[in-house]
Amino acid sequence: xxxxxxxxxxxxxxxxxxxxxxxxxxxxxxxxxxxxxxxxxxxxxxxxxxxxxxxxxxxxxxxxxxxxxxxxxxxxxxxxxxxxxxxxxxxxxxxxxxxxxxxxxxxxxxxxxxxxxxxxxxxxxxxxxxxxxxxxxxxxxxxxxxxxxxxxxxxxxxxxxxxxxxxxxxxxxxxxxxxxxxxxxxxxxxxxxxxxxxxxxxxxxxxxxxxxxxxxxxxxx
Amino acid sequence: xxxxxxxxxxxxxxxxxxxxxxxxxxxxxxxxxxxxxxxxxxxxxxxxxxxxxxxxxxxxxxxxxxxxxxxxxxxxxxxxxxxxxxxxxxxxxxxxxxxxxxxxxxxxxxxxxxxxxxxxxxxxxxxxxxxxxxxxxxxxxxxxxxxxxxxxxxxxxxxxxxxxxxxxxxxxxxxxxxxxxxxxxxxxxxxxxxxxxxxxxxxxxxxxxxxxxxxxxxxxxxxxxxxxxxxxxxxxx
Numbered sequence: 001x002x003x004x005x006x007x008x009x010x011x012x013x014x015x016x017x018x019x020x021x022x023x024x025x026x027x028x029x030x031x032x033x034x035x036x037x038x039x040x041x042x043x044x045x046x047x048x049x050x051x052x053x054x055x056x057x058x059x060x061x062x063x064x065x066x067x068x069x070x071x072x073x074x075x076x077x078x079x080x081x082x083x084x085x086x087x088x089x090x091x092x093x094x095x096x097x098x099x100x101x102x103x104x105x106x107x108x109x110x111x112x113x114x115x116x117x118x119x120x121x122x123x124x125x126x127x128x129x130x131x132x133x134x135x136x137x138x139x140x141x142x143x144x145x146x147x148x149x150x151x152x153x154x155x156x157x158x159x160x161x162x163x164x165x166x167x168x169x170x171x172x173x174x175x176x177x178x179x180x181x182x183x184x185x186x187x188x189x190x191x192x193x194x195x196x197x198x199x200x201x202x203x204x205x206x207x208x209x210x211x212x213x214x215x216x217x218x219x220x221x
Numbered sequence: 222x223x224x225x226x227x228x229x230x231x232x233x234x235x236x237x238x239x240x241x242x243x244x245x246x247x248x249x250x251x252x253x254x255x256x257x258x259x260x261x262x263x264x265x266x267x268x269x270x271x272x273x274x275x276x277x278x279x280x281x282x283x284x285x286x287x288x289x290x291x292x293x294x295x296x297x298x299x300x301x302x303x304x305x306x307x308x309x310x311x312x313x314x315x316x317x318x319x320x321x322x323x324x325x326x327x328x329x330x331x332x333x334x335x336x337x338x339x340x341x342x343x344x345x346x347x348x349x350x351x352x353x354x355x356x357x358x359x360x361x362x363x364x365x366x367x368x369x370x371x372x373x374x375x376x377x378x379x380x381x382x383x384x385x386x387x388x389x390x391x392x393x394x395x396x397x398x399x400x401x402x403x404x405x406x407x408x409x410x411x412x413x414x415x416x417x418x419x420x421x422x423x424x425x426x427x428x429x430x431x432x433x434x435x436x437x438x439x440x441x442x443x444x445x446x447x448x449x450x451x452x453x454x455x456x457x458x
Contacts, residue, residue: 006325014313017352073311077353077361081275082309082368086326087295221276 003088007096037119052182071154094215130185137200138178148211224287226376226407232281243431259428273303302374308365312354327372339367379410
């Protein structure tokens with residue numbers, strides 16, 4: 001746990017200093033949001049059904065970029081060798097990177113989510129509690145899977161293409177669950193989202209445990 | 222009797238079917254400084270990365286301090302320090318922050334004092350608060366060496382440690398390696414600088430074609446060593 005916290009602190013310090021990932025994520029997130037809002041031009045009636053899909057499509061594409069960048073930090077100067085040679089469980093590297101990715105996603109969403117309300121004319125104030133629960137569960141599953149696959153992709157030459165190709169098919173259950181849960185939360189509250197939240201919880205458990213157990217095999221040659 | 226820091230038996234490492242290491246047998250005792258020579262592509266870096274547990278052997282047996290490397294025991298890794306071709310230091314952290322980060326991972330006691338001590342040894346006091354991104358190649362190499370020595374490892378594995386160092390840095394490293402060797406630490410280093418390596422070595426090993434082609438005990442005569450090395454790497458022996 002101490003090693004995971006050290007890696008989290010190190011990643012956040014680098015991000016605080018460079019602001020490279022967060023600024024890219026926010027810019028891309030806002031651009032995607034504007035493009036989708038302009039393309040669909042939703043009415044107040046259609047907005048609650050459209051907003052969840054726009055929201056999660058934006059998160060997935062921006063999140064992919066941010067999580068990939070998180071591993072490029074380890075590739076520069078072969079820093080990953082420094083971590084792998086240290087007397088720590090490789091699972092602690094996974095936990096540290098996962099935690100850093102969750103912080104990054106949350107920071108990006110703190111900017112993008114209010115803009116969704118603005119551009120798509122959705123009243124988010126009424127559903128903010130439920131929305132936070134869905135975002136938390138969706139982010140954990142997405143970040144766990146993406147962290148694991150980013151560790152694989154970063155060692156390949158075609159990493160920019162490989163990560164989405166590997167990740168997107170596996171993300172389908174999470175995306176369906178997250179979009180449905182968000183839609184329920186925006187239209188009726190958390191109670192109606194129970195089944196979709198169940199999918200998210202199951203996805204989170206499976207891929208967090210899988211990442212924890214498999215990370216050691218994917219990062220070592 | 223304590224187990225040797227390194228015991229490698231018929232270690233093979235393949236990349237896509239090509240055996241870069243084709244059965245290396247090497248035992249390194251405490252207090253030994255083994256200099257590894259070999260032409261480009263001989264397998265030096267691969268062997269050092271295998272010894273540092275960064276690459277898994279495809280075949281054969283490798284023990285560090287009597288423990289099979291496949292177990293990756295934290296107590297074993299804590300006794301190993303490694304410097305590769307790159308510094309393993311984060312460019313956007315300062316030199317001091319990098320060392321402090323690794324000191325945390327290795328549970329170095331009184332880390333702040335140890336970091337300051339090694340920054341002074343590396344001649345990086347003045348640059349300690351600057352990001353590594355602005356360091357020269359030589360400064361990065363000094364920092365990498367300081368990082369590898371941070372936890373006072375019993376086994377130091379160095380891949381071309383003199384590369385990028387200025388004469389003062391090379392002399393400081395010579396002195397440090399000799400002091401560590403005398404104190405009973407085991408050191409394995411690769412180099413192409415035969416003249417510099419010869420006086421340091423308790424044993425010299427030439428790697429050729431993924432195997433140990435020649436091994437000589439003691440601080441070899443640099444001229445003889447250079448000729449042997451040249452013969453082997455040109456394939457005349």
